[in-house]
Amino acid sequence: MLGRLGFCVIVWLILLVFQNALLVAGDDDFVRVSGSHFVLHGRSFYSNGFNAYWLLDRASDPTQRHLVTEAFKQATEPGMSIVRTWATCGGGGQPLQLSPGKYDEDMFRGLDFVISEAKGFGVHLILSFLVNDPSYAERRVYVQWAKDRGEQLSSDDDFYRSEVVRGFYRDHVRTVISRVNTITNVTYRDDPTIFAWELMNEPRCPTDLSGKTIQDWISIMAKYVKSLDSNHLLEVGLEGFYGPSTPEKFKINPGFLVGTDYITNHQVEDINFITIHAYPDQWTPGADEEGQMNFLQNWLRSHIDDASWILRKPIMVTEFGRSSKLGHYETGQRDRMFNSVYNVVYGCARGGGPCAGALFWQLLVEGMDNYRDGYEVIMSEQPSTANIITLNSRQISGLDHGLLGSVRRLGLKN
């Protein structure tokens, strides 16, 4: 009798272990988070990649779509497999949403194409719902829509506070998430090609440096996104500036506050992973190359430590770059900077840490001179940079931790 009970307990324990393994592994094609790692098909997921703000813009013109295809081709050959872009406007001026609830169907078909093409190349996408950038000023556009409806708003930062504007934002999120792709027929919500949604590229709120305004907004909107879509991961889009919850870390900041609080903002439960951007050339313009590299090392180390010990979520460097237009410049500087970022991220990932990859700003292909912003990398034009990208992208995507990875390493692979 006891023997049979013991047997049952053992079977039950085995089933429990299996069930947990399956939960961790995920039994579908969506990337999940397990502890401070991404997991896909039972393997830890690591990937380097690139930013391309122009994908939606070029894809909305059928005669220009080959540029999107070419970018995916040039990126996947050297082993990149994650791309971050906008689900809101192209870089060319035309927005996806013309006025509240009114969308440009050509632009949306462009986004359909980007997603369908990414799927074909086995590329994952991070899609941002809004771009907070002085040159697009999307928050201002939303605030203006509310003013047009009689709202009394005085600042772009009312974007975060106005209930009417929050409603516009929610409507946009819902429209994108529930879009049925006209090429694949797959609803965006159900498409595992999308790696993650991003609430906003580089949120800032200069009129409330306490970080509270943005904190409230993130909590509300993260919950909203998750209520519509539990398949996809979600991140904020933060650059990484520390705020008042961690004054001892102000010395890591490049000397200014932007109204975000990196730690508390990322502690929001519905936020699945952490992002940082790294622009020593813009943030420490007075420093020489050595000074900028020191800043970069401290910036990366500090945020990785936070991810490991405080936040316990995966971290990605979702933007880094070196402009050819700032200060004294030669290609070697960009190469050293790229190497530095890649080495830190790879070392962290290889050691079982929370780093999952790095995405440089920005990839262009030949014949896109209008889109040059000083940060562009064209693989054929900068062979030394391309070599660094290739080496590091292959290296990190080859990492294989986790349960099944261990089994593979033990040689038990079927």
Ligand SMILES: *[C@@H]1O[C@H](CO)[C@@H](O)[C@H](O)[C@H]1NC(C)=O
């Ligand atoms: C999408 O649906 C349309 C209309 O039902 C159909 O003609 C087309 O073949 C479908 N495409 C795919 C990729 O399933």
